[in-house]
Amino acid sequence: MGIEGESIDSSAASVGKSLLATVNVRCSNGSKFSVQIALDATVGAFKTLLAEKSDVPTQQQRLIYKGRILKDEQTLESYGLESDHTVHLVRGAALSTASTNSSANLGTSATGTTAAAPRDASSTDGGDFGGVGSASPLLPGFGASGVFGTGASGLLGSGFPEFDQVQQQLTQNPNMMRDMLNMPAIQNLMNNPDLVRNLIMSNPQMREILDRNPDLAHVLNDPSTLRQTLEAARNPELMREMMRNTDRAMSNIESSPEGFNMLRRMYETVQEPFLNATTMAGNTGGDGSNPFAALLGNQANIQSRDRSTNPSVTDSDVTNGSSPNSNPLPNPWNNAGPTPATNTRSTPTGEARSAVFGGLGVPDLGAGGMPDPSVLSQVLQNPAMAQMMQSMLSNPQYVSQIFNMNPQLRSMMESNTQLREMLQNPEFLRQLASPETLQQVLSLQQSLFTLIGRQQLNQGQNQSNGATGMEHLMQMFGGLGAGVNHGVPSNPDVPPEELYATQLSQLQEMGFFDTQENIRALIATAGNVHAAVERLLGSMGH
Amino acid sequence: MGSEGGGSLVVVPRNFRLLEELERGEKGIGDGTVSYGMDDADDIYMRSWTGTIIGPHNTVHEGRIYQLKLFCDKDYPDSPPTARFQTRINMTCVNQETGMVEPSLFPMLLNWRREYTMEDILIGLKKEMSSPQNRKLHQPLDGNDDQRVEQKGLVLRCAIL
Numbered sequence: 001m002g003i004e005g006e007s008i009d010s011s012a013a014s015v016g017k018s019l020l021a022t023v024n025v026r027c028s029n030g031s032k033f034s035v036q037i038a039l040d041a042t043v044g045a046f047k048t049l050l051a052e053k054s055d056v057p058t059q060q061q062r063l064i065y066k067g068r069i070l071k072d073e074q075t076l077e078s079y080g081l082e083s084d085h086t087v088h089l090v091r092g093a094a095l096s097t098a099s100t101n102s103s104a105n106l107g108t109s110a111t112g113t114t115a116a117a118p119r120d121a122s123s124t125d126g127g128d129f130g131g132v133g134s135a136s137p138l139l140p141g142f143g144a145s146g147v148f149g150t151g152a153s154g155l156l157g158s159g160f161p162e163f164d165q166v167q168q169q170l171t172q173n174p175n176m177m178r179d180m181l182n183m184p185a186i187q188n189l190m191n192n193p194d195l196v197r198n199l200i201m202s203n204p205q206m207r208e209i210l211d212r213n214p215d216l217a218h219v220l221n222d223p224s225t226l227r228q229t230l231e232a233a234r235n236p237e238l239m240r241e242m243m244r245n246t247d248r249a250m251s252n253i254e255s256s257p258e259g260f261n262m263l264r265r266m267y268e269t270v271q272e273p274f275l276n277a278t279t280m281a282g283n284t285g286g287d288g289s290n291p292f293a294a295l296l297g298n299q300a301n302i303q304s305r306d307r308s309t310n311p312s313v314t315d316s317d318v319t320n321g322s323s324p325n326s327n328p329l330p331n332p333w334n335n336a337g338p339t340p341a342t343n344t345r346s347t348p349t350g351e352a353r354s355a356v357f358g359g360l361g362v363p364d365l366g367a368g369g370m371p372d373p374s375v376l377s378q379v380l381q382n383p384a385m386a387q388m389m390q391s392m393l394s395n396p397q398y399v400s401q402i403f404n405m406n407p408q409l410r411s412m413m414e415s416n417t418q419l420r421e422m423l424q425n426p427e428f429l430r431q432l433a434s435p436e437t438l439q440q441v442l443s444l445q446q447s448l449f450t451l452i453g454r455q456q457l458n459q460g461q462n463q464s465n466g467a468t469g470m471e472h473l474m475q476m477f478g479g480l481g482a483g484v485n486h487g488v489p490s491n492p493d494v495p496p497e498e499l500y501a502t503q504l505s506q507l508q509e510m511g512f513f514d515t516q517e518n519i520r521a522l523i524a525t526a527g528n529v530h531a532a533v534e535r536l537l538g539s540m541g542h
Numbered sequence: 543m544g545s546e547g548g549g550s551l552v553v554v555p556r557n558f559r560l561l562e563e564l565e566r567g568e569k570g571i572g573d574g575t576v577s578y579g580m581d582d583a584d585d586i587y588m589r590s591w592t593g594t595i596i597g598p599h600n601t602v603h604e605g606r607i608y609q610l611k612l613f614c615d616k617d618y619p620d621s622p623p624t625a626r627f628q629t630r631i632n633m634t635c636v637n638q639e640t641g642m643v644e645p646s647l648f649p650m651l652l653n654w655r656r657e658y659t660m661e662d663i664l665i666g667l668k669k670e671m672s673s674p675q676n677r678k679l680h681q682p683l684d685g686n687d688d689q690r691v692e693q694k695g696l697v698l699r700c701a702i703l
Contacts, residue, residue: 066579
């Protein structure tokens with residue numbers, strides 16, 4: 001009894017203690033006043049009290065204590081506030097939702113093609129909470145893809161088109177993803193937070209979101225989080241478990257007062273821009289080309305597999321996931337284009353890209369014809385493209401460097417000396433660079449894609465070794481494509497004028513006086529004067 | 543004796559010094575335009591601190607709240623703490639990528655003196671914000687507008703996972 005009484009006393013005392021504390025408030029204009037408030041009150045309640053005492057409406061109040069910004073949902077106690085302590089009151093900007101929305105619109109205005117953002121938005125508007133809950137597991141897609149999609153690009157300092165391809169495959173095959181993630185090279189990548197940061201920052205829209213949400217940035221900058229993410233991606237069981245946890249957390253929060261609104265806010269400030277960033281990323285062209293989008297597709301795929309029914313996954317997503325065959329061939333050049341623009345945050349990427357390619361005279365690249373093989377071949381035959389490849393491949397050292405960076409290619413080379421010799425032979429590389437070869441490689445690749453898709457369909461979930469082998473083969477080709485393509489941002493060591501000095505003079509003698517035109521033709525034809533003449537005559541005819 | 547007399551200007555031990563700073567931070571003693579406190583009340587070494595600078599008036603920083611991490615290693619206050627902005631800021635002495643305040647570009651850290659406190663650093667940084675070379679610098683989008691609720695951060699983490 002005595003003990004009981006004592007405990008009651010002590011609890012009463014603690015309540016008494018928390019009853020009223022005098023808190024000094026210091027405004028940013030220098031004025032000071034003090035208020036009395038129970039320390040177990042929430043910051044939100046404290047703000048309401050302050051709104052009466054000062055002329056700052058609660059929404060504009062920013063409270064700072066011990067260097068931290070107090071959050072509405074927390075209690076004053078939880079920050080360690082005590083009587084006679086001082087809290088700083090700053091008048092902040094009005095509610096941030098407006099700016100977030102505008103940025104979301106900014107994302108969508110680039111193209112009207114993304115179905116994801118509007119769809120999800122409408123589901124929240126309708127008060128369908130399932131929309132939020134189910135949208136959130138989409139984020140893991142980002143987690144992994146952010147890491148992935150740009151992992152290599154951080155490494156090479158530019159868009160690395162191979163990853164498009166890989167991503168495309170990943171969308172179709174979780175096993176593959178696991179394999180990839182187990183690769184030591186990738187793990188090294190992941191353990192480097194700077195790199196990840198870099199790659200996230202290279203997506204202007206992503207960056208904007210992170211700018212707006214420092215905590216989120218913190219999460220993303222935390223290597224352990226990333227590791228966890230990858231761990232999850234590697235292990236489907238874990239992934240499922242995490243999704244379940246997330247859903248439960250969501251419903252828990254939902255049931256707490258204000259929880260729904262909080263989630264809604266969170267959705268508005270984070271999820272939507274995220275989706276926009278992931279689905280748009282300024283890509284006006286082929287839909288398989290955006291790594292984030294691809295991963296989102298992947299996510300949808302996994303989801304639909306894990307839970308047989310999920311209202312938020314639209315039909316298009318499901319079909320996208322289950323029949324890999326229908327996916328357009330990723331455009332390996334899509335990423336290369338916007339690379340120069342990644343630093344200029346304000347420039348919409350799509351615009352920048354089309355500007356870049358417009359300058360090069362590549363027809364219609366941004367318009368979205370990429371999945372079409374004929375357009376692809378058109379691009380391949382484009383002199384400018386050929387020039388880029390030429391310039392890259394003319395430097396064997398560079399090529400080998402690229403190949404060394406691709407772990408799979410490297411292992412391939414190590415096991416096959418002949419291949420290495422081949423790759424170090426400039427003549428071979430030149431051949432490789434010729435549009436015809438590339439086209440052949442691409443068509444081969446595409447047929448492989450189809451083949452694999454068919455195989456997967458046939459075999460369902462049971463992946464035979466054959467299929468996996470096939471994929472590796474395909475990846476290799478992807479690597480080749482990437483290697484070939486990678487020269488886009490690089491400068492050739494030898495200027496074409498020097499490289500083709502003799503051919504140039506020959507052309508001059510033949511009466512082709514436009515040096516620039518000549519160089520272009522020569523580059524396109526790999527220095528073959530006859531072909532160049534034909535090309536020049538052809539262009540004159542047009 | 544003479545040399546001892548010079549040294550006997552009472553060398554306050556690290557812990558006393560930090561406790562004093564902690565109290566000043568909590569009670570808002572001093573300038574009042576900066577706020578700071580310890581991150582983890584259980585850390586007996588009192589190493590990790592958070593500071594907040596309210597953007598000075600008549601600069602681009604007005605109305606912004608900058609949060610930064612201060613880390614006092616065990617040799618504090620003999621050597622300066624490290625300061626890293628958590629809020630994105632464009633400022634000459636701050637590394638754009640990491641948010642670190644570069645000691646080589648911020649005289650107070652470069653010529654550190656034992657009497658300097660974290661508050662001094664914060665105030666110094668605030669002064670730096672209103673210096674001619676910093677007051678008009680274009681600033682990144684306000685990242686502070688909607689500081690996440692901690693719970694929210696947790697959910698986000700979950701969501702990302």
